[in-house]
């Protein structure tokens with residue numbers, strides 16, 4: 001616990017703390033991939049959290065002096081980020097997705113799917129009418145299910161995960177947004193325990209990291225559940241099973257969207273028989289394909 005440390009008497013302002021944090025993070029060689037892409041943004045994220053400022057709060061508070069107690073709380077988070085090598089959202093137990101806060105802990109991965117853009121755009125131009133039944137396969141923290149429910153107020157969302165731990169976190173987030181009546185959690189190995197139901201949209205961010213990449217993950221990713229990341233030798237073990245079964249759960253005009261991230265090239269080669277559309281994103285991200293029911 002850092003208390004009354006001499007350094008904290010020299011650092012006075014928001015900007016001082018941000019600069020100090022960023023310097024320490026760079027010196028420690030941290031990896032950034034869970035909401036921020038660099039040391040400066042990571043430091044700002046942790047400072048704003050301690051000060052109860054919104055993540056979009058900008059540098060107009062830069063020259064504001066901080067209380068010693070605030071500087072101590074920030075320094076403690078900085079110190080834990082370096083020592084424990086945990087992604088910042090596990091330290092704050094809060095991750096931002098589609099501009100909304102979600103509870104997270106080490107039972108789920110930190111939400112970061114680019115597919116949030118597709119939901120925000122109401123799946124345009126791929127669906128004509130607002131979908132009434134949506135399946136969020138591999139729901140984790142429930143972030144995709146919640147954003148779908150908020151975007152489509154008349155839709156029912158089934159949210160599936162094999163992990164009871166993940167479902168407990170999803171339950172908390174769904175309750176926070178008071179969506180229990182429209183988002184149903186289902187414990188299932190993909191479609192195994194699913195009711196015989198069809199959906200106009202199946203959206204899925206499955207585990208897709210290949211074995212080589214799994215063995216070389218930076219320490220930050222090792223705090224995330226292996227079950228949520230590891231997709232077998234080429235990363236596509238779960239995706240193969242989804243492709244085999246998804247048509248049975250789609251309406252005739254339904255669509256399937258699956259994220260495979262860095263396994264995109266492997267997917268293009270392995271699934272060359274499927275006429276996949278590879279989607280593009282304005283805010284960055286790649287490796288998401290779309291197939292219609294007819295194409296499956």
Ligand SMILES: C[S@@+](CC[C@H](N)C(=O)[O-])C[C@H]1O[C@@H](n2cnc3c(N)ncnc32)[C@H](O)[C@@H]1O
Pocket residue numbers: 108109110111112113137138139140141142143144160161162163166188189190205206207208227228229238
């Ligand atoms: C990459 S995470 C995605 C979580 C969340 N949808 C997101 O975007 O942040 C993958 C999730 O799939 C779940 N999962 C892994 N294998 C599964 C399976 N066979 N059936 C259902 N869910 C599975 C994991 O527990 C994990 O929560």
